[in-house]
Amino acid sequence: MRLRILVFLLLLSVSLLVPSPLAAQTSAEPTTQVQTDSNSQQHSAYSLSPEKLERAIAYSRIRVILDFAGSGWGILQLILLLGLGVVAKMRNVAIHLSRNRWAQGFAFIFLLLAVTTALDLPLDLYGHHAAVVYGQSVQGWGSWAWDAVKSFLLTLVFGGLLVMLLFWVIRKSPSRWWFWFWIPAMVAVLIGVFVAPVLIDPLFNKFEPLEKTNPALVERLEKVVARGGIHIPPDRMYLMKASEKVTTLNAYVTGYGASKRVVVWDNSVNKATPDEISFIFGHEMGHYVLNHIPATLIFLGILLLVEFYIGFRGVRWLIARYGSRWKIASQNDWGALVVLLLVLAVLSFFSEPIVNGYSRMHEHEADVYGQEAIHGIVSDPQKVAQQSFQLLGELSLTDPNPNPFVEFWSFSHPSVASRAAFAEKYNPWVAGGHPKYFAK
Template identity: 80%
Template sequence: MRFRFLIFCLLVTLTMTLPCALGAQTPSAASSGRQVQSPAGSPERPAYSLPPDKLARAIKYSRIRVILDFVGTGWGILQLILLLTLRVVAKMRNFAVRVSRNRWGQCFVFTFALLLVTTVLNLPLDLYGQEMARVYGQSVQGWGSWSWDVGKGFLLTFVFGGLLVMLLFWVIRRSPNRWWLWFWIPAMILVLIAVFVAPVLIDPLFNKFEPLARTDPALVDRLEQVGARGGIKIPPDRMFLMKASEKVTTLNAYVTGYGASKRVVVWDNSISKATPDEISFIFGHEMGHYVLNHIPETLVFSGFLLLGEFYVGYRGVRWLIAQYGQRWNIPSQNDWGALVVLLLVLSVLSFLSEPIVNSYSRMHEHDADVYGQEVIHGIVQDPQRVAQQSFQLLGEMSLTDPNPNPFFEFWTFSHPSVSSRAAFAAKYNPWVEGGHPKYFVK
């Protein structure tokens, strides 16, 4: 999620299941990262491992990230309950109504007040998370730049969140008993629009991009080779270098957008730290999401999930207002304060559905790993070794613990473990006699 403000919870619910980039998520591992014994009895080095000093740091940092994840979710839910119980929401509603008689004015005043309060309440955790990223070498972004990104995120959330809130309450007023269905339709349309415009309008607000051909024309030729083998034509003028090194130390390369906005993005960290073969695999993985139709499949999956959450949200809002509306001073679902009640229900539903969403995502990520390894066959000399080394490098740069708690992996991780991915890559060889590649003819 790009922004971590609670009012954005509604927008996040719309987009939380879109495919993610290969190196952007926190991976995890179960037993596959531990040393095993070879038949001769000598220890066999796992496909992904870390030296002792880096392993200790990875374990500590992974625990911090998991704690922040669960604490952040719990605090987000708790603060909504407190804002309702202490009637802060009702006071913000009253303030918005006093400031303007126009519903558009009321909507944006209330949205701004709620966003401001929740941003301040979330700020300690956000500051701590950024400081830990700096301490553990994952971020090199200065506090001024970080604050500017937060400010831009605030403004974007205010503008687009306010429009979405206005649409929501217009639908509620028009169809009190079926708003969950009628709001779902434009919400899904907005998701499609967001996926299309984000690479062109949103991403450049947070990172610098320049033509990849200007920096590394040889890599452009290589990526065109990979794209041609996969049947995707992306011209060089749609290949970009992102100056990720100004903010983070991790690696990535991905395909984003669709139609006229589709483009290749390679982080400058990847060029400086990974080989062209490794970048080819990372790019091939991301290309797999497109070729294998993961984006439309995920939109369908998330659409049905979202429809169910909206229906439960509708039922939950009506029940909560009937039970606690008088105590909260929120008389009906037409009240601006009902937005916070809906956010509360959606926050709980989002947390409970997280394992379902992540399990679905891990399935797609594994398929993309297979595709990425197959698509570079014949382009790189040893696809197995290249893929395994790519995961080794990604894990090292991201300080990924080879052996985190399996429960945390099941609940919070959208990608398979780096250990299991590296082990699979090292063993996957369908080009031997009798083997059959899954997506390509030998």
């Protein structure tokens, strides 16, 4: 997981605010939650031509290297910035700039964010280059750079406000800040999930009413929505112009309450059949109907509270041992933010398998739900689901045989091969079968 300075709180919300394609995960596909009879069954359900397989293996290797290198480099750069005295110098610049704490805080945050962004830039540039070379992205460098600038500014503003709140809580409760800060942090996540579809997403992608361009698809999705027992009127269904940046597919539900909406990528409309879009959407709708979002908030909230407490203990210990060398006197020092980020970055890396394992469980449940949700709407749910994974895997250049350790550590979804194999044989509507989420 790539470290982003000042986003240690937003890491919790990013997984909720930025929906990932059903099969286009970051490194490759993770350990399956579904046991199949043999590898040959998986390979028959999802396979690639020799030429595409070679490209998929090469691209998956690049993504794995970038993933682990990004995590390691994120931790190492913080150690170097502390050990070389760069953090102390940035802190001095900030406090000499003004006596006002707000001015000091945002000056320090800007310098820290600028330095770490520059240090991350080589990996980011190569990652986008690889995505373009392997046909995963069609975004030009100018557009990519503008998105990076917008992300920087959003992180500076909202991350800066959270950091100012953090140091205020530290001053008010030096020994309990880890708990008192956790409460508004969780509130911030809830607010972020609510406003992201309305305020954040439109900054990075173009949206238009789906009914305007594809009324037939709206009618089809309304049938899937009705089966799920949720209410999303047609005027909350949108087409996202994903084709301006990426080549993969997706359809999902985002937001909650007044901000809840359906989003279908234009790539999905152009490359997938209405039946396949229905399944992809049914999977994403399953996350909502099965209450995966509140469950994930609770799970990650508890994990975040534990990490905050360990962060509190770790910051005190590190400052006591290395504070004089780093020229950071106490946890009230602006430089203590980097010490906290270092502890949280290490914790984030080692907790990754826990978070991903939890995610894989939910993803499998959503697969089952999606296949059951389209029963009666499409003629052959098994074939549609299997073909959806085949299409998504081909477009995402997903390796059918990912490394087991990489699967365990870094993948948030079951493998495409295992998901396709499960979909192909999952048929609870036969005599004696019992669907898990719908009445027969």
